[in-house]
Amino acid sequence: MGGILPSMTAPRAFAIAALLPACGPRVRGVDPAPLGEVVVAGIEGALPLDARAGGEFAEGHIPGAAHVDWTELTGSDDAGYWGALPPEEAAALLADRGVSTDRPVVVYGSGLHGSGDDGNVYWVLRWLGHPDVRVLDGGWLSWVAGGGEVSDTPQPPPAYFELDLQDAVYADTEDVAQWPGVLLDVRSAEEYAAGHVPGAVWLEWSEALDDDETLKDEASLRRLFEGVGIGADSRVVTYCRRGLRAGHTFMVLDALGIEVRNYVGSWTRWIEEGGAVEP
Known part of the structure; x- marks a missing residue:
């Protein structure tokens, strides 16, 4: 089963792909790989994380992708107010879906149709302290337009997620x-x-x-x-x-x-x- 581990280190820097070759950070990149492990946003071995609705994921996704609908990372608190899941619950959910803090994650969503679903999942991962989270620029539409392979593979097995909450x-x-x-x-x-x-x-x-x-x-x-x-x-x-x-x-x-x-x-x-x- 998946799980979470308490952080034993100080907060770490967050790596984001280059915005332009020498002009600071950016979430960007579509580089489909026909063979071997998928290459997403220039990161070999990265875990693609599909933030679209479950039905869209079932119809086809990036090979090897995990899936979490952004709504699964939300809930109501004890006062009935809507907000993010408690961090321990969110980290456990992501771990169960195969998201590990030992592997880079590239989130992709459904663009305007999803109202920024990829960005919201990106934020949750940043908040929970994932050390290397990025976003596929253009999301699913760019992947398909770039000739990326479409798969119906099941989600990856559960993993460990080291919670390192970033209140900032x-x-x-x-x-x-x-x-x-x-x-x-x-x-x-x-x-x-x-x-x-x-x-x-x-x-x-x-x-x-x-x-x-x-x-x-x-x-x-x-x-x-x-x-x-x-x-x-x-x-x-x-x-x-x-x-x-x-x-x-x-x-x-x-x-x-x-x-x-x-x-x-x-x-x-x-x-x-x-x-x-x-x-």
Whole structure:
């Protein structure tokens, strides 16, 4: 059976694939391999982790992929508020699905259709302390368009996941209420206009994607965020309605090397816990 091990070391650096050859970090890369172990995002031997819905995974996936629907990593706390699973439960679930902290993980999702499902699972893995988690740029669509093999193989056997909780990527309502940096609302324009956290700036999460649903290049992404006051030295909290879309924007900012946290529960939790609303 799978399981989790307590961390015996200090927090470790997180490796993310190169954004451009010599321009800092990025979640990127489609490099299908017809023979041997699958090569994903340039990492031989990486575990592909499918974040799409279960039915989509069953219809076909990257060979050797594990699967976890992002909704499986969420739940309600004792007060009935929606948020992330307790870390021990989330780590045990991932271990049971074959995710190990001894093996690089490349998350892939379903793009706009999945509202940033890959980014949310990426955030969970970062929070739980996986030392090498990346994202397949363009997700499943890019894999298929690039000629990647489609498989119906079963999930890998259970593994061990060494829990090393990273509180620096997690924000709760108390953090948001007194946050000294930038609060970034990544919901739709209509949602933002209907009410938002006081002082929050707005940029819809999908603006980070090109028409083919891959990420925009680094220069374009930096200009995009600079347009709402987010620079290299900013401290950012992302939020959406519940945390899914915010997880994707967390992923992008994290890849750019910007200090960022995801507000788990997001707008739903903010309202449930009595947060003020700015029209």
